Amino acid sequence: xxxxxxxAPSPTGDxxxxxxxxxLYSWLFARRYNGKFILRIEDTDFERSKSLSVQxxxxxxxxxxxxxxxxPYFQTQRLDRYKEVIETMLKTGxxxxxxxxxxxxxxxxSKQISEGKKPRYTGVCRNLKTQxxxxxxxxxxxxxxxxxxxxxxxxxxxxxxxxxELDDLIIQRSNxxxxxxxxxxxxxxxxxxxxxxxxxxxxxxxxxxxxxxxxLKANIPIYAHVSMILNENGKKFSKRDNxxxxxxxxxxxxxxxxxxxxxxxxxxxxxxxEIFSLSELKKLxxxxxxxxxxxAFSIKKLLWLNKYYINNLSLEYISKLLxxxxxxxxxxxxxxxxxKSLLNLYKNxxxxxxxxxxxxxxFYEEFESFDIKFINKYLILTNLNVLKNIYNQIKNFSFWxxxxxxxVIHNESIKSNKTxxxxxxxxxxxxxxxxxxxxxxxxxxxxxxxxxxLRLKKAIFFINNKI
Ligand SMILES: [Zn+2]
Numbered sequence: 001x002x003x004x005x006x007x008a009p010s011p012t013g014d015x016x017x018x019x020x021x022x023x024l025y026s027w028l029f030a031r032r033y034n035g036k037f038i039l040r041i042e043d044t045d046f047e048r049s050k051s052l053s054v055q056x057x058x059x060x061x062x063x064x065x066x067x068x069x070x071x072p073y074f075q076t077q078r079l080d081r082y083k084e085v086i087e088t089m090l091k092t093g094x095x096x097x098x099x100x101x102x103x104x105x106x107x108x109x110s111k112q113i114s115e116g117k118k119p120r121y122t123g124v125c126r127n128l129k130t131q132x133x134x135x136x137x138x139x140x141x142x143x144x145x146x147x148x149x150x151x152x153x154x155x156x157x158x159x160x161x162x163x164x165e166l167d168d169l170i171i172q173r174s175n176x177x178x179x180x181x182x183x184x185x186x187x188x189x190x191x192x193x194x195x196x197x198x199x200x201x202x203x204x205x206x207x208x209x210x211x212x213x214x215x216l217k218a219n220i221p222i223y224a225h226v227s228m229i230l231n232e233n234g235k236k237f238s239k240r241d242n243x244x245x246x247x248x249x250x251x252x253x254x255x256x257x258x259x260x261x262x263x264x265x266x267x268x269x270x271x272x273x274e275i276f277s278l279s280e281l282k283k284l285x286x287x288x289x290x291x292x293x294x295x296a297f298s299i300k301k302l303l304w305l306n307k308y309y310i311n312n313l314s315l316e317y318i319s320k321l322l323x324x325x326x327x328x329x330x331x332x333x334x335x336x337x338x339x340k341s342l343l344n345l346y347k348n349x350x351x352x353x354x355x356x357x358x359x360x361x362x363f364y365e366e367f368e369s370f371d372i373k374f375i376n377k378y379l380i381l382t383n384l385n386v387l388k389n390i391y392n393q394i395k396n397f398s399f400w401x402x403x404x405x406x407x408v409i410h411n412e413s414i415k416s417n418k419t420x421x422x423x424x425x426x427x428x429x430x431x432x433x434x435x436x437x438x439x440x441x442x443x444x445x446x447x448x449x450x451x452x453x454l455r456l457k458k459a460i461f462f463i464n465n466k467i
Contacts, residue, residue, distance in 0.1 A: 003035025004194045007061075007068070008184065010042045011053035014245035015060040016237070017297065018199060018229045021263045025226060026197045027066045028264075028285040038191055039071035044183055046076075060246040064256045065278070070191070075183045082178040085186055085216070086139055086171060094215040095171060097137040098125040120167035139172035141182070141212055149207035154195075154224035154287040161207035169208050181205050185212045193221050197287070200225045224287050228294045229266055237297075249302075253325055253353030257313065258306040266295040275308065303351045310356075311348055319343050325353040326360065336364035337446040345438050345446065363447055366454070367433040370462065378429045384463045386416050386423065387430065391456040400449055405441040430459040 005026035009019055030037040039061070043049040058072070089095035098121075100108075109119040126142065144163045153159050171182035178186075184205075188196060203225050213220055231237045237244040249259050261276050268290050270276070276284070310318055319340045326333050333339055342360055350356045361367075370379060393408045409427070413420045424440045431452060437443050444452050 001194055002192075003030055003033040004038065004192050005030045005035065005197060006038040006040050006188070006191065006193050007066075008040040008042050008187070008198075009057050010045060010048075010180075011050055011057060012045065012048040013050075013053060014247065015057050016244045017246060017263065017266075018226075018237075018244075020060065020064065020246050020259075021229065021266060022198050022226050023061065023066055024064070024260060024263055025224075025268070025285075025287070025290070026195070027068075028281055029195060029197060029287065030069075031282045032285050035194070036069040037066075038073070038193070039068035040073045040075070040187055040191070041071075042075050042180060042183065044075045044079075044177055044180060046177070056247055060250075063250050064246075064260055073187070073191070075187065078183070078187070079178070081190070082172075082183055082186055083176075086178065086182075089141070089171075089215065090139065092215075093142065095139050095141050096126060096128070096168075097131060098140045098168075098170070099128075099132050099135050099137050100124055101136075118165075123168055126168065136174045138170045138174050140168040141171050141208070141215070143168050143208070143211055149210050151206065151210060151220070151223055153203075154197075154222055155227075155290045156203075156225060156292055159203065159206070163207075163211070166208055166211070169212075171212075181208055182212065185209045185216075188221055189213060189216065189218045195224065195287075196221045197224045197226065200227050224290070226290065227267060227292060230294050230296045232297060232299065234296055251354075253355065253357065254302065254306050255309045255313070255321065255353070258302065258309045261309075262302045262305050266297070267291045275305075307351045310350060310353075315340055315343055315347075318347075322353055322356055322360075326357045326364075329357050329361075331357060331361055331364050333364055336451075337448065341446055345442050349438070362432050363451075366451075370429070370433065370459075374429045374433075374435070375462075375466075378426050379459060379463050379466065381463060383426055384460065386412055386418065386426065387456055387460050387463070389415065390427070391453065391460065394449065394456070395453060397449065400445070402441050402445045405444050409441065431455050 007019075007023040007026050009015065009023075027037045029035070041054055041057070043054070054072075061068070086095060090097070100121075105121065108122065112119045121140070125140070143166050147163050149161045149163060149166075151159055169181055170179055172178050187193075188209075206223055206225075210220055228236070246259075257278070260278065260281075264276060264281060264285075265274070268285070270284050270289065322343065323333060323339055326339075339360070342363060343356075346356065346359065350359070389412055390408055393412075394405075397404060409420065409423055412418075413423050416423075425435055427440050427444070428435055428437050431440075431447060432443065447455075
């Protein structure tokens with residue numbers, strides 16, 4: 001049996017962390033067994049489906065490197081096929097037309113609820129002798145009324161449903177469009193899907209889908225229902241979290257390697273190992289060690305992993321990612337030092353590309369103003385001469401060497417009777433607008449003579465005008 005898995009999102013909003021995890025599991029499972037991974041867009045809900053959402057799904061998958069072998073298939077392009085199966089099912093008696101109006105269904109529902117019963121369609125039209133011409137209808141699947149649906153979930157073990165609890169599912173709406181649950185079944189069947197790996201919110205759909213497959217005498221795929229991911233507070237993600245959309249992580253400067261490593265570990269484990277490369281995962285991944293319980297999201301852990309990958313992947317690769325990131329932030333990296341040198345100097349300090357871009361910006365653009373707390377502490381009269389002396393010495397440099405910069409700072413410390421630390425802090429504020437930076441001589445070296453002199457001059461001017 002050739003393994004075939006699918007990722008089948010509905011394009012009704014953002015691509016969420018939870019969806020990405022089922023995509024990742026499906027993708028890895030297919031890769032592990034040299035199978036195929038299919039992308040299918042379930043867009044039969046016309047009112048809620050958006051093409052922007054499709055773009056965002058494709059973008060998210062591409063960013064993480066989850067390539068698909070077939071598709072994307074769009075359900076809206078397969079409507080004729082669904083119609084054909086529904087016609088056959090109507091003929092064979094596995095489906096029937098239901099003429100009940102939405103009002104009648106709603107009235108029945110309210111009555112059942114008021115009587116304390118579980119609301120369900122009671123099957124008025126199930127055995128109609130004559131069909132009504134010219135009347136609007138839905139098509140319902142004739143679910144068996146006795147027996148059980150039993151399936152072995154790869155994550156949760158055996159799951160049993162009594163058929164009597166499942167009412168006759170609508171498979172075609174009154175507007176002629178087939179419903180989600182039906183399309184999924186026909187797609188999984190036509191596309192020879194062997195393993196359906198999806199969120200646990202689909203468990204209740206599974207017995208209905210199995211019954212439809214059985215009525216079509218089709219093979220039943222293996223199901224694996226993955227648990228939820230909860231937010232930092234152990235609750236369901238909400239829109240307010242703004243932490244669910246995968247594209248956010250791209251925007252915030254996370255690396256695909258870190259995101260994949262993080263997401264896979266939300267629910268799957270291999271001993272106590274924390275760090276996994278993709279090639280390793282392709283060999284190790286299986287469905288058997290996926291956790292049944294919900295997993296809680298932790299941004300701290302993701303940041304830790306991201307820092308790990310920034311420090312451990314090649315400088316070449318990180319600098320390529322950072323270049324693109326900075327270009328997207330409209331930072332002109334041609335107007336400053338080589339990014340790789342900057343990275344080398346700063347690498348161990350950052351958690352995300354966003355942090356880096358934010359800090360590196362000052363090497364390419366002038367910063368607007370000094371922070372008030374630094375003004376009062378550093379941009380003061382007693383520092384004026386130090387800045388002037390350093391300015392004059394650097395101005396006369398005919399070479400640009402890091403050792404010469406260290407000497408200037410050192411000499412100025414002796415001359416002005418200030419500690420090296422004091423001088424370094426002053427230069428950090430003046431040249432980078434901040435008090436934390438790596439070795440200041442290295443920073444000055446990368447900043448270059450022109451920008452350094454300009455910023456020293458700016459600070460001198462500032463102090464002079466403050467008085
Ligand atoms: Zn009916």
